[in-house]
Amino acid sequence: MIDAEPDGLSPEDYATLCGFLRERTGLSFTEAKRYFVDRRVAARMRSVGAADLTVYMNLLRFQASGEELQRLVNLMTVNETYFFRETYQLDCLVNSVLDELVRGRPAGSRLRIWSAGCASGEEPYSIAIMLLERWGRVDDYEIELLASDIDSAVLERAREGVYDERALQGLPAHLRVKYFQPLRGADEDGGPRWRIMEELRESVDFSLVNIADPRQVRAFRGIDVIFCRNLLIYFDDLGRREAAAMFHDALAPGGFICLGHSESMSRMSSLFIPRRFPDAILYQKPDGGTP
Numbered sequence: 001m002i003d004a005e006p007d008g009l010s011p012e013d014y015a016t017l018c019g020f021l022r023e024r025t026g027l028s029f030t031e032a033k034r035y036f037v038d039r040r041v042a043a044r045m046r047s048v049g050a051a052d053l054t055v056y057m058n059l060l061r062f063q064a065s066g067e068e069l070q071r072l073v074n075l076m077t078v079n080e081t082y083f084f085r086e087t088y089q090l091d092c093l094v095n096s097v098l099d100e101l102v103r104g105r106p107a108g109s110r111l112r113i114w115s116a117g118c119a120s121g122e123e124p125y126s127i128a129i130m131l132l133e134r135w136g137r138v139d140d141y142e143i144e145l146l147a148s149d150i151d152s153a154v155l156e157r158a159r160e161g162v163y164d165e166r167a168l169q170g171l172p173a174h175l176r177v178k179y180f181q182p183l184r185g186a187d188e189d190g191g192p193r194w195r196i197m198e199e200l201r202e203s204v205d206f207s208l209v210n211i212a213d214p215r216q217v218r219a220f221r222g223i224d225v226i227f228c229r230n231l232l233i234y235f236d237d238l239g240r241r242e243a244a245a246m247f248h249d250a251l252a253p254g255g256f257i258c259l260g261h262s263e264s265m266s267r268m269s270s271l272f273i274p275r276r277f278p279d280a281i282l283y284q285k286p287d288g289g290t291p
Helices: 011-025 031-048 053-062 067-076 087-102 122-134 152-160 173-179 237-250
Strands: 110-116 142-149 162-164 180-183 193-196 204-208 223-228 251-259 273-276 281-284
Touching (some): 011 031, 011 053, 011 067, 053 067, 067 152, 087 110, 087 122, 087 281, 110 122, 122 142, 122 173, 173 180, 237 251
Antiparallel strands (some): 162 193, 180 193, 273 281
């Protein structure tokens, strides 16, 4: 058993670890995140019995299963979210964007929506509820809801679909009654727990995806709308430009991407056209025609 290092990683070790994580995941950790990183790495090193960072880095680099890297990544990611977060973009989706996308498309054709960085599932399930509640043409099209995250633990929670009071705080009461079932037993804080209905759990295709790895995002093509909110803030400038190029490739011509309220595609890439709708500003992949 190894004792925690009171002073954390040396500057050289910190730079080595952060460079490795940046290369493998796109996540960028500055000096300001040192305390956050030190504590989590020290915990993992104790858990696997690594005597120093060199030993631990060898495990991260060469373990065939990649299990330890996944465990470290799970600790390094932040998954703070809740239902109906930044609702104005969901309003924009059902009030403007979807009608524009299906214009000229025959009934029965496919619409693909991808929640990238979906954490524990609140965002893709919120999209599903909005489509059912607010988009009158929801039954006219084959809608495919894709959701991905780099954190395997939160994806399991997303598939399970169990949430506490905090996650549901932004959800109107009538929608809670309609789409959630109260569960027996309390959460860790003694509050109630709710499970989203089975039909909605089955409506979302969750998958483990590292958006910094081109091989893993190759399957995401012909996407009509991408939600990637409050994820790229954890990338550096180069990582954001690379992610923007990847999203551009994944989108169908004329497709849209939604970013978080503090993010701007114009500061990352010139590949997209800003589109101002009554509810929100989204970014569109040009299709060669007039928007």
